[in-house]
Amino acid sequence: MTTRPLHFNAFVMNTASHIHHGQWRRPDAGQVEFNDVNTWIALARLLEDAKFDGMFFADVSGLYGDSDADFDVYVREGLQIPSNDPTVLLGALAVSTTNIGLALTSNVAQNHPFNFARQLSTLDHISNGRVAWNIVTGVQDNGARNFGLPRLTDHAERYRWAEEYVDVTFKLWEGSWDDGALLKDREGGSFSDPSKIHKIFHVGERYSVEGPHLPSPSPQRTPVLYQAGSSESGRRFAARNAEAVFIIAPTPAIARDQITETRRLAVEFGRNPGDIKFFQGLSFVIGDTEEEALAKAEEYEEYVSVDGYLAHSAIVDKAGRVYDPETPIRDVDSNTAKGFLESVAKHITDREPIVRDLAITRSRSTRIVGTPEQIADRIQEWQDAGVDGINVINWVLPGSFAEFADKVLPVLRARGLAQTEYAEGTLRKKLFGTDTLNERHPAARYRGAFA
Numbered sequence: 001m002t003t004r005p006l007h008f009n010a011f012v013m014n015t016a017s018h019i020h021h022g023q024w025r026r027p028d029a030g031q032v033e034f035n036d037v038n039t040w041i042a043l044a045r046l047l048e049d050a051k052f053d054g055m056f057f058a059d060v061s062g063l064y065g066d067s068d069a070d071f072d073v074y075v076r077e078g079l080q081i082p083s084n085d086p087t088v089l090l091g092a093l094a095v096s097t098t099n100i101g102l103a104l105t106s107n108v109a110q111n112h113p114f115n116f117a118r119q120l121s122t123l124d125h126i127s128n129g130r131v132a133w134n135i136v137t138g139v140q141d142n143g144a145r146n147f148g149l150p151r152l153t154d155h156a157e158r159y160r161w162a163e164e165y166v167d168v169t170f171k172l173w174e175g176s177w178d179d180g181a182l183l184k185d186r187e188g189g190s191f192s193d194p195s196k197i198h199k200i201f202h203v204g205e206r207y208s209v210e211g212p213h214l215p216s217p218s219p220q221r222t223p224v225l226y227q228a229g230s231s232e233s234g235r236r237f238a239a240r241n242a243e244a245v246f247i248i249a250p251t252p253a254i255a256r257d258q259i260t261e262t263r264r265l266a267v268e269f270g271r272n273p274g275d276i277k278f279f280q281g282l283s284f285v286i287g288d289t290e291e292e293a294l295a296k297a298e299e300y301e302e303y304v305s306v307d308g309y310l311a312h313s314a315i316v317d318k319a320g321r322v323y324d325p326e327t328p329i330r331d332v333d334s335n336t337a338k339g340f341l342e343s344v345a346k347h348i349t350d351r352e353p354i355v356r357d358l359a360i361t362r363s364r365s366t367r368i369v370g371t372p373e374q375i376a377d378r379i380q381e382w383q384d385a386g387v388d389g390i391n392v393i394n395w396v397l398p399g400s401f402a403e404f405a406d407k408v409l410p411v412l413r414a415r416g417l418a419q420t421e422y423a424e425g426t427l428r429k430k431l432f433g434t435d436t437l438n439e440r441h442p443a444a445r446y447r448g449a450f451a
């Protein structure tokens with residue numbers, strides 16, 4: 001058993017309904033005001049006071065579901081529409097905070113890598129090295145159609161695309177500017193040293209990028225790299241490239257298997273097992289007594305939107321409409337969620353399993369209900385399974401995080417399971433002890449490669 005401080009990220013999205021659908025209707029749901037930048041600035045400061053390691057923004061570039069079908073349910077539920085671009089928001093948060101890590105999700109289809117690399121270097125400068133990138137390949141047909149593709153590119157091909165995409169950014173971040181290239185030499189009259197700045201001449205299947213990178217190196221050069229793939233190709237991609245991997249494992253034992261497997265693959269790619277940190281997604285219902293916690297859990301359940309959870313899981317009929325909550329699960333026609341439907345139905349033996357059961361199961365799947373001590377015990381079980389951090393999923397903003405900070409973090413701190421102060425320096429330095437990527441990472445081979 002290990003006890004060292006775990007890392008804590010606040011998992012959020014610049015929208016009203018991210019994961020726990022229906023909760024925006026609660027009177028204390030501050031996420032309704034997601035368009036107001038002050039909602040996010042106040043939350044970032046609260047998290048920083050509580051010494052959270054990071055604030056992690058999810059993002060999408062289109063609607064869920066079949067892009068040809070009716071999308072009323074998503075709009076009605078506030079389900080990731082309307083939503084705003086986290087890249088822009090992070091600039092505001094960077095100047096409102098000093099220590100917390102700021103992670104954004106960006107999909108390889110939504111931005112050209114030259115431009116994206118420039119945006120992230122700029123954010124890394126603004127934040128003094130606190131930016132992270134969650135690399136995703138997209139899950140939406142509509143998102144693909146917003147960028148001129150006929151549909152979502154096939155899964156394995158998306159990861160090949162992502163490999164080229166990250167390669168371009170690594171060349172720009174690591175190889176285009178040598179250390180010491182920026183001179184600011186007023187007397188000598190040279191702003192930068194041309195002998196230390198290089199074009200990258202990338203020519204690949206999808207991209208042709210000459211360079212040089214326009215920004216000078218930012219404190220971390222490459223932002224901290226996050227990833228959440230769980231398929232075979234997703235895991236290989238993570239093992240090669242990621243420094244942090246997000247999982248939503250149903251049990252600590254399953255988390256242990258996933259972690260062991262990805263770390264084993266990382267070693268095959270010449271990295272160390274500890275070069276990747278694993279974050280498990282969990283949400284918490286906290287009470288001073290167990291009875292109070294259970295009563296609160298019941299109250300959250302009253303707000304569960306069956307339509308919202310189903311639509312997010314793409315459990316909709318051919319016309320894009322959600323099923324009536326009373327529909328028997330056996331009457332649901334779904335290609336994408338078959339395993340999930342079967343596993344929920346299997347656990348209900350005393351009556352006909354219905355569609356509402358699917359939503360309730362989803363809403364409970366990452367949930368821990370209890371007193372701060374009970375929650376700390378459960379978090380410790382995740383650490384014992386090899387997890388390095390927790391991605392705290394919220395019900396309401398800022399309440400879910402304020403409560404976690406006030407009630408659970410002090411118990412975790414007393415057990416040595418949460419940090420009491422920030423370490424100095426950039427986000428990567430805080431997490432791994434160095435400002436830039438270590439020499440085992442595939443991006444490191446571009447250092448000095450274009451001289």
Ligand SMILES: Cc1cc2nc3c(=O)[nH]c(=O)nc-3n(C[C@H](O)[C@H](O)[C@H](O)COP(=O)(O)O)c2cc1C
Nearest residue numbers: 058059105136138139228229230231234246247248
């Ligand atoms: C905690 C977590 C957060 C994720 N956030 C996003 C996101 O913001 N945007 C997105 O398009 N996909 C997101 N995903 C989906 C992953 O990028 C990935 O597509 C998914 O985990 C399936 O893995 P696979 O692509 O290897 O099959 C997330 C997944 C997890 C587990």
